[in-house]
Amino acid sequence: MTRVVAQGTFDLLHPGHVHYLEDAATYGDELHAIVARRPNVTHKPAPVLCARQRRDMVDALDAVDEAHLGDPEDVFVPIERLDPDVIVLGFDQHHDEADIAAALDAREIDCRVERASGREPNYEDELLSSGDIVDRILRERGDESDATPS
Numbered sequence: 001m002t003r004v005v006a007q008g009t010f011d012l013l014h015p016g017h018v019h020y021l022e023d024a025a026t027y028g029d030e031l032h033a034i035v036a037r038r039p040n041v042t043h044k045p046a047p048v049l050c051a052r053q054r055r056d057m058v059d060a061l062d063a064v065d066e067a068h069l070g071d072p073e074d075v076f077v078p079i080e081r082l083d084p085d086v087i088v089l090g091f092d093q094h095h096d097e098a099d100i101a102a103a104l105d106a107r108e109i110d111c112r113v114e115r116a117s118g119r120e121p122n123y124e125d126e127l128l129s130s131g132d133i134v135d136r137i138l139r140e141r142g143d144e145s146d147a148t149p150s
């Protein structure tokens, strides 16, 4: 059995997330997804949904065998527990493959690091970004909070 790990914030699921997880699943027999905790999402606005809801939605996807809440402090704790054969990074994730490989070596975890493919929109207006979905909501519904119901 080849065990694969994917990870991300997975806020407001969209087809880009599904593509990433389906692609990651092709690297082995069993896919585990780790869902980032809010304090560790520092490179973009904090997620809208709580970690447990994000985990439950990822867990419901066919490609995923099991989704896990990430560790709030040490991101290698779930990796040590899961002991994967492959970590598949998202196509645009800021993590450096060599840095992760070095951290795995230091902990004596025998695991290779790969990078998933990206995916373009299949049709005009398909949103493949949680940030874009939030922007759309704010643009199209943002005024409604000002409207006082009569």
Ligand SMILES: Cc1cc2nc3c(=O)[nH]c(=O)nc-3n(C[C@H](O)[C@H](O)[C@H](O)COP(=O)(O)O)c2cc1C
Pocket: 007, 008, 009, 010, 034, 035, 036, 037, 038, 040, 041, 042, 069, 070, 071, 072, 074, 075, 076, 077, 078, 079, 087, 090, 093, 095, 100
């Ligand atoms: C191998 C690996 C394991 C990770 N494990 C965790 C974790 O246990 N807890 C966590 O909060 N973040 C973890 N992260 C970090 C986040 O998933 C990631 O940095 C990020 O915030 C999600 O970025 P994205 O949604 O923009 O792809 C891990 C990252 C990597 C590369």
Ligand SMILES: Nc1ncnc2c1ncn2[C@@H]1O[C@H](COP(=O)(O)OP(=O)(O)OP(=O)(O)O)[C@@H](O)[C@H]1O
Pocket: 007, 008, 009, 010, 011, 015, 016, 017, 019, 020, 044, 089, 090, 091, 092, 093, 117, 118, 119, 120, 128, 129, 130, 131, 132
């Ligand atoms: N269009 C896409 N094609 C392939 N993978 C994607 C796509 N969009 C997101 N992903 C992958 O899904 C994983 C989790 O994505 P993340 O939670 O950062 O969502 P996001 O929508 O890219 O976020 P944001 O728009 O807020 O930056 C990342 O590894 C990312 O590479």
